[in-house]
Amino acid sequence: MNEVLVIIPTYNEGENIVKIIESIFTIHQDINVLVVDDNSPDGTSSKVKEVIPNYQNKLHLITRDSKMGLGTAYLKGFSWAINKNFEYIISMDADFSHNPSDILRLYNSCVDEKNDVCIGSRYIKGINVVNWPLQRIILSYFASLYVRLITGMRIMDPTSGFVCYSVKSLQNLNLSEIKFNGYAFQIEMKFKLFLKKSVLTEIPIIFTDRKFGKSKLNGSIIGEAVFGVISMKLKSFFS
Template sequence: MNNSLVIVPTYNEAENIVNIINHILSLSVQFDILIVDDNSPDGTSKLVNGFIKKQQNKVFIISRLKKEGLGKAYKEGFNWALNHNYKYVFEMDADFSHDPEDLVKIYDNLEKYDVVVGSRYINGINVVNWPLSRIILSYSASLYSRIITGMPVKDATSGFVGYRSEVLRSIDVESLVFNGYAFQIELKFKSFKNKFKILEIPIIFKDRLYGDSKMNSSIIFEAVFGLISMRLKSLFKL
C-alpha cells in the first residue's frame, strides 16, 4: 500500500471511471484509489472490479446498497482510509472536472499544510464550460459561506481536496451532518475551527463531458440554511 489514498464517489460513472483510474495510476506520485459506488445501475462497479483483479493492491471499492449521497460516501471512504492507516487522503470527482494531474500539486503541499484545497476562485474564476448561471450560483455559494462562517477559504464548496489523516481523526467524521455540497463546507469549517493550516492552490475546473450533473434543489437548500445552523452551533457550542 502507498501512503496516499484518492477517494472517488461514483453514481453512474461508467463512461468516465476506466479513464480516471488509468490516469491516476499513471501519475508520477503513487496513489491508491478507493471507489465508493452507490449501486450504479450503469455497471460502474463491475468496471472497477475488473481493475481490482489486475491492481489488487492499488484499486479498492466500497459497493453500497443504494444511492445515499456525497457526504455519506465520503464518510465511509474516510473511515476506510483511517482504518488502513493512510497518511494523506484526497477527495476527487470521477468525471474529469478535476484534472488528475493536480493531485500531484496537492500532494506536494501536504508536507507543509494540513488541508490543501484545489480552488476555482483563488485566482479569479477558473471554470470552463459552465453556463453563467451556474458560475454565479457556485461563486455566490462560496462567498456566502465565507460571510456566514468567517472562514478565509475562497472555494469552500470545492470537492478537490487533500487532508492529512490527523485532520480527519480530530474532526470525527461521523459527527458531520451534511450530505450534499454543504458537506464540503462543513469539513473545511471544522478543520479551520480546529486550527489546522489550510492552503488553496489554483486549479481549472472543467464541466463534465459525459454523464449527468448530480446538482439538485435539495442540495442548494441544505447549503443555504444548513450553514446558518452550523455557524450558530459553533458560536454557542450547541
C-alpha cells in the same frame, strides 16, 4: 505516494470511472484509489471490478446498497483510510472536473509546506472554470462568497471537492458529527477543520465541466447548503 489514498465517490459514472482510474495510475503508479459506489444502475461497480486485477492491490472498491449521498460516501472512505493507516486522503470527482495532474500539487502543499489541508480552488486567481454554463458559475461563485461571509473562513472556494486532507487533521474531528450530505458536506468539512484550527490552504486549479454522464446537483442539495451554513455557524457559538 504509498501513503496516499484517492477517494472517488460515484453514482452513474460508468462512462468516466475506468478512464479516470487509468489516468490517475498513469501519473502515479504508487498511489492507492478507493471508489465508493452506490450500486449505480449503470454498472459503475462492475466496471471497476473488471479492472481491479490490473492494479496490483492499489485499486479498491466499496459498493453500498443504494444512493446515500456524497457526504456519507466520503465518510465511509475516510474511516476505511484511517483503518488502513493511510496518511493523506485526496477527495476527487469521477467526472474529470478535477485534473489528476493536480494531485501532486495538492499533496506537496500538505507535505512540503506542512499544511493540514490543501484545497484545489477555482477562485483564487480569477474564475478558473471551463465549459460551465454562466448560471452555474454565478451560483458557485456567490455560494463561495456567502460561505465566506457567514462562516468567517478566508477560503475562496469552500464548496470545492478536490482536497488533500492529512489523516491527522481528520482524526481531530468527530467524523460521526458530520451531518451534511451534498455540497454542504464539502463546506462542513472545511468549517469543522477551521474550528479545530487546522491549517487550510488553497492552490489554484482549473475546473472543467463533465463531458460524460449527468450532474447530480438538485434543489435539495442547494437548500441543504443555504440553510446548513447558517445553522452550522449558529451551532458553533454554543460548542
